[in-house]
Amino acid sequence: MQWFRQLFSRGRRYDDLSVSINEHLEEKIDELMEEGMSREHAERAARREFGNVALVEERSREIWQWPAIESVWADVRFALRQLIKSPVFTLTAVVTLSLGIAVNATMFSMVSAFLMPRLPGRDAGSMVVISGVNPNRGFQPDTNPVSAPNYLAWRTDNKVFAKMAAADEFRTASLAGRGQPEAIQYAAVSPNYFGAFGTFSQLGRTFAAGEDQPGRDHVAILSHGLWERRFGSDRSVVGRTVRLNREDYVVVGVMPAEFSLLGFTPQLWTPLTLTAADQTAAARKDRSLYLFARLVPGVTLEQARAEMATLAQQAEKDFPETEKRWGVTAKTLPDFLVYSFGIRSALAVIMTTVSFILLIACANVAGLLLTRAAGRQKEMAVRASLGASRVRIVRQLLTEGLVIALLGCGVGLLLTYAGIHLLRANLTFNDAISAVPLRLDSNVLMFAVCVSLVCAILSSLAPALRTSRIEINADLRSEGRAATAGRSHSRLRAVLVGGEFAMALFLLIGCSLLVRGIYLLERQKLGFRPDHILTAGVALDQARYSESSQQIAFVRSLVSRLQQIPGVEDAAIASSLPSSGFGTVPIRIKGEPELPASQQRVASNVVITTDYLRVAGVPLLRGRAFTEADDVNAPRVVLVNQEFAHRYFPDRDPLGKQIRVDSKDRVPAWSEIVGVVSDVKSYSEETRVDPEVYQAFLQRPVSYFSIMLRSNVEPDSLVPALRQAVAGLDVELPLLRVMSMEGVIDTQKNGNPVFTRMLGIFSFLALLLAAIGIYGLVAYSVGQRTHEIGIRLALGAKGSDISWMILKEGLKIAAIGSSIGLVMALPLPKLFGSIFTGLSVSAPELYPIVLAAMLLVAILATFGPARRAMHIDPTAALRIE
Amino acid sequence: MAKNPERRDLFSGALELMILHSLRLKPMHGYALAQHIKQVSDDLLKIEEGSLYPALQRMLKEGCLESEAGISAKGRPTRIYRVTDAGMRRLEQDVSSFEKMFAGITRVLAVAQA
Numbered sequence: 001m002q003w004f005r006q007l008f009s010r011g012r013r014y015d016d017l018s019v020s021i022n023e024h025l026e027e028k029i030d031e032l033m034e035e036g037m038s039r040e041h042a043e044r045a046a047r048r049e050f051g052n053v054a055l056v057e058e059r060s061r062e063i064w065q066w067p068a069i070e071s072v073w074a075d076v077r078f079a080l081r082q083l084i085k086s087p088v089f090t091l092t093a094v095v096t097l098s099l100g101i102a103v104n105a106t107m108f109s110m111v112s113a114f115l116m117p118r119l120p121g122r123d124a125g126s127m128v129v130i131s132g133v134n135p136n137r138g139f140q141p142d143t144n145p146v147s148a149p150n151y152l153a154w155r156t157d158n159k160v161f162a163k164m165a166a167a168d169e170f171r172t173a174s175l176a177g178r179g180q181p182e183a184i185q186y187a188a189v190s191p192n193y194f195g196a197f198g199t200f201s202q203l204g205r206t207f208a209a210g211e212d213q214p215g216r217d218h219v220a221i222l223s224h225g226l227w228e229r230r231f232g233s234d235r236s237v238v239g240r241t242v243r244l245n246r247e248d249y250v251v252v253g254v255m256p257a258e259f260s261l262l263g264f265t266p267q268l269w270t271p272l273t274l275t276a277a278d279q280t281a282a283a284r285k286d287r288s289l290y291l292f293a294r295l296v297p298g299v300t301l302e303q304a305r306a307e308m309a310t311l312a313q314q315a316e317k318d319f320p321e322t323e324k325r326w327g328v329t330a331k332t333l334p335d336f337l338v339y340s341f342g343i344r345s346a347l348a349v350i351m352t353t354v355s356f357i358l359l360i361a362c363a364n365v366a367g368l369l370l371t372r373a374a375g376r377q378k379e380m381a382v383r384a385s386l387g388a389s390r391v392r393i394v395r396q397l398l399t400e401g402l403v404i405a406l407l408g409c410g411v412g413l414l415l416t417y418a419g420i421h422l423l424r425a426n427l428t429f430n431d432a433i434s435a436v437p438l439r440l441d442s443n444v445l446m447f448a449v450c451v452s453l454v455c456a457i458l459s460s461l462a463p464a465l466r467t468s469r470i471e472i473n474a475d476l477r478s479e480g481r482a483a484t485a486g487r488s489h490s491r492l493r494a495v496l497v498g499g500e501f502a503m504a505l506f507l508l509i510g511c512s513l514l515v516r517g518i519y520l521l522e523r524q525k526l527g528f529r530p531d532h533i534l535t536a537g538v539a540l541d542q543a544r545y546s547e548s549s550q551q552i553a554f555v556r557s558l559v560s561r562l563q564q565i566p567g568v569e570d571a572a573i574a575s576s577l578p579s580s581g582f583g584t585v586p587i588r589i590k591g592e593p594e595l596p597a598s599q600q601r602v603a604s605n606v607v608i609t610t611d612y613l614r615v616a617g618v619p620l621l622r623g624r625a626f627t628e629a630d631d632v633n634a635p636r637v638v639l640v641n642q643e644f645a646h647r648y649f650p651d652r653d654p655l656g657k658q659i660r661v662d663s664k665d666r667v668p669a670w671s672e673i674v675g676v677v678s679d680v681k682s683y684s685e686e687t688r689v690d691p692e693v694y695q696a697f698l699q700r701p702v703s704y705f706s707i708m709l710r711s712n713v714e715p716d717s718l719v720p721a722l723r724q725a726v727a728g729l730d731v732e733l734p735l736l737r738v739m740s741m742e743g744v745i746d747t748q749k750n751g752n753p754v755f756t757r758m759l760g761i762f763s764f765l766a767l768l769l770a771a772i773g774i775y776g777l778v779a780y781s782v783g784q785r786t787h788e789i790g791i792r793l794a795l796g797a798k799g800s801d802i803s804w805m806i807l808k809e810g811l812k813i814a815a816i817g818s819s820i821g822l823v824m825a826l827p828l829p830k831l832f833g834s835i836f837t838g839l840s841v842s843a844p845e846l847y848p849i850v851l852a853a854m855l856l857v858a859i860l861a862t863f864g865p866a867r868r869a870m871h872i873d874p875t876a877a878l879r880i881e
Numbered sequence: 882m883a884k885n886p887e888r889r890d891l892f893s894g895a896l897e898l899m900i901l902h903s904l905r906l907k908p909m910h911g912y913a914l915a916q917h918i919k920q921v922s923d924d925l926l927k928i929e930e931g932s933l934y935p936a937l938q939r940m941l942k943e944g945c946l947e948s949e950a951g952i953s954a955k956g957r958p959t960r961i962y963r964v965t966d967a968g969m970r971r972l973e974q975d976v977s978s979f980e981k982m983f984a985g986i987t988r989v990l991a992v993a994q995a
Binding site: 013016017019020021023024026027028030049050051052053055056057059060061062063064 | 910
């Protein structure tokens, strides 16, 4: 505990030291005076002999200190005193940095939540997800689920996994009993699924081995969310029976809230039952299982991948017809989840944007520090002449920067806390997103602190280095009048502000390109009338509606019941809602030779009932619409859209031509094109129009479809009547997503409005900070040049000349900076085009507009100081010394 | 820029060696110590007097020296430095290693002259 004793004896040590040194000097002086010197001369000689008294004392004291910490602490205290002395400066700097830090930390909470997801169970790093790879699948070709036969084969044949569980994550079921039936998303999992993760249930148990056997498989585990919402967190739910898909299931357990996998949001789990039918060659086409496996200890991911590749090659050799071009890969669980969630590039854009804001904020603070440093040039010269080394002065100034940054970090974290709340309230546009909690967690905290340290260095290093370059004599001699030191500071500041403008313009152009792109999407004409339509999804289950005649009967009676609801003008059903994305099918045109697979003709494919066109408001351009006569017994007919006609019959009349829609699950039949309808955008959030084929429901029934009601009242008011009509036909049939067509389109925006608002806020912040930067620079320069301006005025310069001079100075910097930013922003459309597909991001006309806006802001910010310069009183100005 | 105050025109450790050796003869206060070293070396070793003090503090911290309140020759309060047992041991070690070094240097110089 020696250091502890030292801490307390130190005061005495310092006193001893001073006494010794004093006595030393006194004795020397005495001696010199005895030799006949005057006291004055003797003192000077004694000090010369001794060296720098203060420095010697300081060095001697440092022996007793933990030098690093103590002198840093001294620096911190000094910095705090300095900052308290100039509150306006401190406030500006701290607020500026806290804004930058808060924006970054808030956005980082998304990175923390989405890219570093908290995973259930133990040792998520040794869990892997095995997925199918097919280069033909455009979007994320390496995250496809795999088929049951492959799962069963690989489970037994591999030597690299200790456990392999399978999950069909995206099944839909009707959950009935107690309250109205609802459609839920659930997962069917192999009984070892929860064990593979190493997780336990919160209530009851997880699945037992053997519960995947028919007869024992009617057991279910509830998610924490469903347990809370539908069962009121009732602990006695375990052991009770629920109706799932018209069958009784016994609830055996409830999972804790922590059991969630990013991007997967099942509300309930049942055992995955694989029967003989799942082992046939035909079952190989049904790829719906995600495989979760735990590596045998000691086996690396590469070894596992190699093993799986071998197994996939084997399958390809054994079943070339179905397995051709299908490979397989393994990713660690966190990698897979983050990758397949597909939010990385959007987050990268956001983080880049906010880091620019941070840079601008840092440049502003650096500018402020430089200004202050210019005022403190003399103080620094005094310090240097008293023996402070350059390193020491740089350290002192860096400490000041650090203190400002840490204060900014503190305020920034408060703002972050609020920001995250705001963000969380806005990020609810789909289940997967709202299932992920955004928090001010340790990652965000660490990030904020690191960002602050970077800020401290960025904003104070240049001023510190500049200021510590001291010419003692010149600096000490210079009186307020000489602007030489200020000049080179101003030059550095001008570079900083120019840089700010470059960054702000770059950011502004980037943001406005995206905002414009999104805005165009919001405003685009979709090709139908989305207002006054109520929609609801229906999934007819196999238990009651396996035959197509049953499906047709259900739809016929449903539509006639719906049409009788007061307020309903027309009712129709469609296999998918307009502008909500369609399945694509291969098309053949009669009389054309069969084309190679790569040039195959494709079209979106929708099945509709007779009144669909009227309900949706899609104009029929030529020919006729479907009628009740177009049923199973009549010749097959189809409608096509303009794009189809234009692309596949460029110079022929499509009416009367025969085409064949080759959907997978049907025997293809030739159909006659009887009408051409107007184009509808394929997806509300994209500008694309695809060739489209409409088939008649009576000729080609489907079991999954949407109801559409065209109403002359507020669509939401029809919901009870709609539910009643459906319940009147089938009391256990749930309705999915009952919402207005406009609501459907809103949800499809999928965060675009939030994204737009964010970008808007970022651009505004960047612009504001840049404006503050240029204002500070020009205002300071006017202050510095008061004397010069006084002389100019005294010599006859006009006020307007002076303000023009000042304005020009600011504008020059803004213009140079902005031009650099403009050049930087040139490749942005290309970059965004590759990230945000479906968004129109090319808008060269935006560049000059944004540039002009920036310059306007620069003029406005410079205007105040310029006016002030104009009104400087020459006599007063000249008297300032 | 002030010159480095820790600059010594001596071998490293030489100042400490001389301090220990001088104080072993007689406990002294700082000024007396400086005077002593100057006189004994016949002004050959010119040291900046101030540089004594960091060295003294270092040795105090290492436990080679101890200090006590005392009165200077002129009757003013000062601090008297005295060598501790640990200081004596350190001195012995330092002396023997210095002797070895000097012997080595002397031999090298002798060869160069021949």
